[in-house]
Amino acid sequence: MKKLFAILLIPFFLSPLSVISTEKTISLSNEAKYQLTASVVTNTTYFDIIPSNPNLYSDSNSYSDQALTVIAKTHTANVPLDIVALKINDQAIPIFQLEDGSYIEASRQIIYDDIIMSQQELPVAEFWLKDGFKFYDSPYIMGTKEVKTKLVAYTKVSVSEEAQTYHGTYYKVDGQGWISADDISETDNRMEKVQKTLTQKYNKPNYGIYIKQLGTNNSASLNGDVTMYSASVAKLATLYYVEEQLQSQTIKLEDKLKYTSDVNSFAKAYDPSGSGKISKTADNKDYTIENLLKAVAQNSDNVATNVLGYYIANQYDNDFQSTISSLIGTDFDMKERKLSAKSAANLMEAIYYQNGDIINYLSNTDFDNTRISKDISVQVAHKIGDAYDFKHDVAIVYADEPFIISVFTNNASYTDITNIANDVYAILK
Structure with missing residues (x-):
């Protein structure tokens, strides 16, 4: 029966079926x-x-x-x-x-x-304003307004927020506004202003000037590599060399040296008739190294320099010459006493890092009321030099960020040196 039923259904499956179409043409936007x-x-x-x-x-x-x-x-x-x-x-x-x-x-x-893509608070950080900076009322996007400020370039500011826009990174300076990362420096940039000041005000061939921040190693220079007769500034080499012997314990401050006629007559000695308070002629007295160092640093004493040079520096022998030449980065001859503002600054920097009593002696001299130290209120350790038309001064200025200033002049005045020092200190103090 089942087989018969299946045979009867075959014609139904083999017959064509009629299909009713439901498709329509649809117009899309x-x-x-x-x-x-x-x-x-x-x-x-x-x-x-x-x-x-x-x-x-x-x-x-x-x-x-x-x-x-x-x-x-x-x-x-x-x-x-x-x-x-x-x-x-x-x-x-x-x-x-x-x-x-x-x-x-x-x-x-x-x-x-053009929107602010991200913004976040930061631990308070310090930056330095660059020349030509601008402040805005919000992180810069199109339509942001510039705001006025009394702040000036090359000063330090604190930031507390950071934002990113299509125009770059922006920082919020509390109480001022938002500033581009391109307008601030992570490191102290005041030496840029020092360089501009030197170039704009003191660009004269008779000046040799070199400035260096001791914390950042940033420097500025005007004819800084030009050599001149350094006069008593060269005594820094003697001071440095003696201090090295003290720190190596080769000698002691209380050691005594006899002032004989020989100390004024060796080839590289200073003229004993020059500056200083010790007798201009040999007195055969004993002087302690400490007192001789004070005389050189505080009175620029020629005789004291000669005594130390004769005994401690062995009449400025090859060891002395090579030590100082290596230190300043150029050949040095104690007889010629030629230095540049930069090489003299290198000498003073070396004394700074020795951190010996010499710094105290150089901070209390007979010449503190002239040149670099005249108007500066903080500690100034300096060494002057005068001869012919040359007038020089080299100093460590103990500002918040100590710096070296070396001013060499030819046919200029003490006031010129003071003015240069005052302008530099006003920026770096």
């Missing part, structure tokens, strides 16, 4: 077609909403037709772009309609949303 065909790449290439603060990466054209074939005008970057609608043209390209009726491709390669 450009926007709908775009949504159906858009890919991940398309979505990252084009905007799907109107940006809140649209800006151009560079000057770009808008077009009078949606097909973007007829140029209407050129729009400038960083000028507000007034968008009224987002459309899809017949070429399935997203376009923005502008307020003036023109169109521009809604491409992320042409337009970006």
Whole structure:
């Protein structure tokens, strides 16, 4: 029976069936077609909403037709772009309609949303303002306003927040506003101002000037490598060499040296008739090394220098010459006594790092009321030099950030040296 029923059904399955069609032709908008065909790449290439603060990466054209074939005008970057609608043209390209009726491709390669991308609080950090800095009322985006400030370049500020925009990194300076990372320095930049001051005010061939911050190693120079007769500034070499022997315990402060006629007659000795208070002629008395060092540092005593040079520096032998030459970075001869402002500064810096009693002696001299130390209120350890038309002074200035200042002059005045020192100190104090 079952087999008969199956045979009877065969004609039914083999007969053609009538199909009733339900398909209709549907007209889709450009926007709908775009949504159906858009890919991940398309979505990252084009905007799907109107940006809140649209800006151009560079000057770009808008077009009078949606097909973007007829140029209407050129729009400038960083000028507000007034968008009224987002459309899809017949070429399935997203376009923005502008307020003036023109169109521009809604491409992320042409337009970006000029917004603050991130903002966070920071541990308080200190920076230095660069020349030409600007403050804004918020992290800079198009439309941000510049704000006025009484702060000046090359001064220190504290920041507490950081923000990122398409224009870069910005920091918040409490009580002032926001500033670009390009307008601040992580390190002390005051030496840039020192250099500008030297160049603008003291650019004369008879000046040799060298300044160096001891904490940062930043320096400024004007004819700093030009050599001159250094006069008594060369006594820094004697002071340094004797201090080295003290620190190596080769000698002691209480050791005594006899003042004989020989100490004034060796080839590289100073003229005993020059500066100082010790007898100009040999008295065969014993002088302690401590008293001789004080006489050299405080009175610029020629005889005291000769005694130390004769006994401790072995009449300025090869060891002395090579030690000092290596220290200052150029050949040095105690007989010629030629130095540049920079090499003299190197000598004073070496004495600074010795940190011996010599610094105290150089901070209390017969010459503190002239030249570098005259108007500076903090401790100044300095060594002067005078001969012929040469007038020099080299000093450690103990500002908050100690610095070396070396001023060599030819045919200038003590006041000139004071003015240079005052201008530098006003910046670095």
